[in-house]
Amino acid sequence: MVKRSNGIFGEFDFPLFIVFILLLFFGWFNIYSASLNLDHLSIFDSSQEYGKQFIWICVSIGIGFFIMLLDGGIFKTLSIPFYGFTILLLIAVLLFGKKVNGATSWFGFGSFGIQPSEFAKLGLALVIANFISDGFPFSQKIDFSIFGIRIHFSTDLLALLGLIGLPALLIVLQPDPGTMLVFLAFMLVLYRGGFLETPLYMGLLAIIIGVLTLLFIHSSVDILSLEVHGLFFLILGIVLFVILSIYFFNYFTPPRFRTQMVKNAIATGILAVLIMGCTYFVYHSERFLNSKEELVLAEESPDEVKLTSILKKHHKQRIDVLFGHKKDIHDIGYNVHQSKIAIGSGGIKGKGFTDGTLTKFKYVPMQSTDFIFCTIGEEWGYLGSALVVILFLFMLFRIIIIAERQRSVFTRMFAYSVAGIFFIHFTINIGMTIGLCPVIGIPLPFFSYGGSSLMVFSAMIFILLKLDSERLDILR
Amino acid sequence: MNLDERKYVILAIFAAIALLFLVKLFSIQVLENEWKLKSARLTETAKDIYPTRGIISDRNGKVIVDNIAAFDLMVIPRQVKEFDTLAFQELTGLDKESIIQKLNKAKRYSRYKASEFLAQLKGEEYIRIAEDLSDFPGFFARTRTLRKYPYQSAPHVLGYIGEVGQKKINSDSYYKSGDYIGTSGIERSYEKDLRGKRGIEFVLVDVHNNVKGKYSNGDFDTVAVNGLDLESTIDIELQNFGEELMKNKRGSIVAIEPETGEILCMVNNPSYDPNLLVGRVRSENYKVLSQDTLNPLFNRALQAQYPPGSTFKLIQALIGLEEGVLNENTYHSCNGGYYFSGRRLGCHPHRSPLALNYSISTSCNAYYCNVFKDILDNYPTTETGYKVWREHVAKFGLGEKLGIDIPGEAKGLVPQPAYYDRYYQKGRWKAHTIISLSIGQGELGVTPLQMANFTSILANRGWYKKPHLVRKVNGEPAYEEENLILETDISKEHYEPVIEGMYAVIEKGTGRGVRFSEDIEVCGKTGTAENPHGKDHSIFIAFAPKDDPKIAVAVYVENVGFGSTWAAPINSLVIEKYLTGEINRPHVEKRMLEGDLLHN
Secondary structure, X not given: OOOXXXXXXXXXXXXXXXXXXXXXXXXXXXXXXXXXXXXXXXXXXXXXXXXXXXXXXXXXXXXXXXXXXXXXXHHHHHXXXXXXXXXXXXXXXXXXXXXXXXXXXXEEEOOEXXXXXXXXXXXXXXXXXXXXXXXXXXXXXXXXEEOOEEEEEEHHHHHHHHHHHHHHHHHHOOOOHHHHHHHHHHHHHHHHOOOOHHHHHHHHHHHHHHHHHHHHOOOEEEEOOEEEEHHHHHHXXXXXXXXXXHHHHOOOOOHHHHHHHHHHHHHHHHHHHHHHHHHHHHHOHHHHHOOHHHHHHHXXXXXXXXXXXXXXXXXXXXXXXXXXXXOOOOOOHHHHHHHHHHHHOOOOOOOOXXXXXXXXXXXXXXXXXXXXXXXXXXXXXXXXXXXXXXXXXXXXXXXXXXXXXXXXXXXHHHXXXXXXXXXXXXXXXXXXXXOOXXXXXXXXXXXXXXXXXXXXXXXXXXXXXXXXXOOOOOOO | OOOOXXXXXXXXXXXHHHHHHXXXXXXXXXXXXXXXXXXXXXXXXXXXXXXXOOOEEOOXXXXXXXXEEEEEEEEOHHHOOOOOHHHHHHHHOOOHHHHHHHHXXXXXXXXXXXXXXXXXEEHHHHHHHHOOHHHOOOEEEEEEEEEEOOOOOOHXXXXXXXXXXXXXXXXXXXXXXXXXXXXXXXXXXXXXXXXXXXXXXXXXXXXXXXEEEEHHHHOOOEOOEOOOOEEEOOOHHHHHXXXXXXXXXXXXXXXXXXXXXXXXXXXXXXXXXXXXXXXXXXXXXXXXXXXXXXXXXOOHHHHOOEOOHHHHHHHHHHHHXXXXXXXXXXXXXXXXXXXXXXXXXXXXXOOOOEOHHHHXXXXXXXXXXXXHHHHHHOOOOHHHHHHHHHHHHHOOOOOOOOOXXXXXXXXXXXXXXXXXXXXXXXXXXXXXXXXHHHHOOOOOEEOHHHHHHHHHHHHHOOEEEOOEOEEXXXXXXXXXXXXHEEEOOOOHHHHHHHHXXXXXXXXXXXOOOOOOOOOOOOEEEEEEEOOXXXXXXXXXXXEEOOOOOOEEEEEEEOOOOOOOOOHXXXXXXHHHHHHHXXXXXXXXXXXXXXXXXXOO
């Protein structure tokens, strides 16, 4: 022990705390603007969303102080019971929950409600950190190779995937697939924890190839009066990329690794084509899963014949709208279109606090929750929206810096979980408001109206601050 | 890769996404203009502000066309809640089916935007509804103005307004579907002055199209400019008196102030109450009126073409004097008519031979056959003679439009030589062929307006101002008086003997009994237009006072016989009323007012 802290502020990380407070209060002001009721002008009026949000802010800060008073060790100790508790809550909500927007994801208490899936994120973050730092009992390494490609992993990975998969499955049953997507955040944690090197790269590859496939899926080019499908060029591109990378890396790879490198490159290429094929299959699954007669019938009377397919009609529609295959500004694309108008009309400086015309006159649906970023974009302009993006990036970087300065693996892994969760929320939420992601209803941390998410996000920050403040004291 | 180095991959992913957002946000917020335009299009709506239409007053400042507030009952289907249809039926006077039909029509138009449920309710109708309207959410009233005619007269002069047609919308960008426009009469020809200028108010609307306030504090709004008020030349009291006189008769009265060309009254009968063509009932009433066999929509004063009859002898006399074939002491004989080529054009018994003055006061046919023949034969060929004659006639404003300031005027007919060439072949017609022109019969066609204008020329001794119905626009003179003056090519001194003849008509000739006052000398001329379809038309023209004429009047009464029986008394009553402001001959007035010549 080189140095002992004096009180709770001894090693307190003020930059993270300040950016947290900034985001919290900027978020509150924007909720005020987004749901302003002219009969209730006070921002503290608890009959309105902004007044309620103020109560949640007070509760969250109260929870924060409480956390700061605790001994840091308790989080590791309580991680497994807390995880278990959230799993029980998730099961309970399926049985006794309130149905809101088609998903049974709420427990209602009067005019307030809590969302167990938000707490599940925290439980999972704690439990993953716990297991990665302590390891699993009965840990074994599995190692084999197929077609010359070596595959090796430990049973720890399977156990971790199981821990993540259980709450994810319960949330899918609600069904709330948007929130489920947040659990992708833990892939980053596993990656940093020493797992999933290849899968992460494969995931990135899958995302890139998937996006490219969906972009070109309806395109075709006329060559010598022959209609060539756009995906043919994608395959051509992959092949070219593999050949070029082999040729290029030849110079940098020591001779003894060259065979492995060529194998890896070719395997990547084959994988890419396979991903493309899978994407194509899933997108056009009704073509493969139904007989020709059924397809013809469906063409004639689309309302009567039900085709077997993997994607539901509205899923496919969202994909089509996102990739520009369909211009639909009334139905699926309506929210995004209105949201882009609100953000785009903000210009550089914005229209001014509570002066956003689209915000004021309710042109954007769900403005105070999922689409709160529109209010920022419209009323504060590019200066405001860029500031929010930069504040979030700063917060993510700060969390990673905090993570990397820990001697405790538990704290580091917990920090990475928090960063991952914030990152996914940030990416999907802002991405959908500016048309870069499909519309998935998850909140923007500290900005979207809602008590459960605010409490959980705040608790994550404070737990991290507490653990970090003790980094020099004890090794966990 | 070392585990510690994996943080760089993660940081790179974070930074890449943030950078992507910063670039995309910069693109839509700063670079792309379309979102700002779309935002403006969504939230800013231009609302038209309709100006009030100009008011029309008569020459004495009495308002003859006024505006009254009217109300459109509007509905926003989205806001309509279930309501008591029975009470609503009672309120609006509609049956259940048409209520449902109108609601569905509104829904088809838009669920969020207001559409007309009942158009143009009059004030009293609306007041009945207004109190209970709050029981029916989604319904509200929109004010607009309707025309009102306090005197219920002069419909053909004033005209009416109707919804603008698609053709007009295409050709004139000012108009939009649903706008109102003057469709006939003064309303039409002074449309641009009366309508004013529409204003635009920019407002902010919410997603349901509810107005939420002014855009940019109204900096871009333009104010509606109200229509200009007109002062008509009509004397509404005289007009109403004329309409009373013409009740149950078919015909027309036109009175002109000779000095100015201002039309004092323009009466048509059969006629209608202009208030019938206002508001909700307009199209229904229009249909009824247009199908009426008496044709009340027909503006006889401008459009009916009758032969001028004996009144035309005055022109013959003037042309004869100018051409030198006639003077005050030229005598012609008349033995029961004019004999030519073995035919006879009859005349009533009177003393013979006779000079100019007596020929006018007794309206001798033979005398004017001689004059006409002398005029034409004064030239080497009949055709050149006729051309000279026709030129003189045309200078009296006959055979051409006078250019009055309301639409629909007929030209009348004074045949060109070619007209007769077609009938008789070139060079095969002589004065005798067309001798009926000399007494104002035959092919001649003259409108009552032209006749009144001709009377005005006589009163002025040789000139006239283009007759018109509006003299002031917004208090400023509507026309430059000098531009209106037109002259005949008859020397001024030739008018005196003819006017003396007209004076004699009243004093001792065919128009005896027209003189209504010791002090006011009236000059006039009877006429009877032969009508191949039935009884002759009764015509009388007159002006007074003789030496300082204030009014010139032409009266046509269809199918009632001689000019002296109906047209002359009616004419004299109009003059008497205008000059003295009262009627001192109640028996004449009573006989004229009660005469029913339509239904016998």
